[in-house]
Amino acid sequence: MGVRESARGLKAGEFLLRAVIQRAISLRADPLFLLTNARCEAAVHLYEKLGFHHDQAIMDFYGAEYGRCNVAMRYRPGMEVL
16 A cells, blocks of 8 residues: 555545455454565554554565565554554
């Protein structure tokens, strides 16, 4: 997921991620996880804010397939930072 530079700071990414989470929950996605890169600091912070936590098992199982991936996170409902 990415947000155009001109739209950054307007909470567009947060709005989109919340919608994706809700849709995934309605589809009973389990586990719900994402793969990214630590250089995407703002994105990683947003993921943490909305309830994703770093997960080594996800990294080991899925992340090794992607050369640029060095962060794997799993969603845990109720763990959002308010």
